[in-house]
Amino acid sequence: MNYSNKKMKRPYIISHMMMSLDGRIDCPVMAQISGEEYYTALDSLGKCSKLTGRTTAALECTAVGGENSNPELLSYSRESFHIVRQSDQYTIVMDTKGSLQWCAAHADGYPVLCICSGNVSDSYLADMRSKGISWVAAGEGKIDLARAMEMLYQEFGIAKVAIVGGGYINGGFLDAGLIDEVSMMIAAGIDGRKGETSVFDGIPHDRHPYRLRLNGLDRCTGTDTIWARYAVIRK
Helix, strand or coil, rough: CCCCCCCCCCCCEEEEEECCCCECCHHHHHHHHHCHHHHHHHCCCCEEEEECHHCCCCCCCHCEEECCCCCCCCCCCCEEEEEECCCCCCEEEEEECCCCCCCCCCCCCCEEEEEEEECCCCHHHHHHHHHCCCECCCCCCCHHHHHHHHHHHHHHHCEEEEEEEEEHHHHHHHHHCCCEEEEEECCCCCCCCCCECCCCCCCCCCCCCCEEEEEEEEECCCCCCEEEEECCCCC
């Protein structure tokens, strides 16, 4: 099924997350209260590029070798993209300021595609080019999510994206009206610690709640994890 269409002009976007019963998503905690059901469900979503934020990538992405705490940024923005190779799936990483230090061009079996703001330095883009990493640069001071998704669809041919972390990435995409479906794994455990990131975080206080329509609800085989699937209701 082709999830993208001419009206959207962007990929079909699913937020696929594992959370505790109280809505927290800390990876070490999730590892203690769940098993492989998250990845089994992710595979069942079909062919899609997996998208994660800088913080999650720094912890889990094998293509990341470190971080630059003070990356060079330009005073102006320019839009650009670079395609190393076409692929039916990518490992997509959001890195607004060009902080990540890359050590490989593949992760999780797929080519890395970095999305950054248009203010990242020429040296950062040149480093990615030399290491065989594709990129999209769009936005002034921050990533223009809508434009970046258009470029993924138009230039890279990406029809479906699964957001796999973290909370602020989910919040940003939801606030921008870019999430079509929420695929939520609810682990049988409670985090409860103060200040931990929630599944959708960082959305401005003046926003109204986002309504969903339940499309499916299952208990994952052999576990106490619940898998709930929702469509986002457009206003």
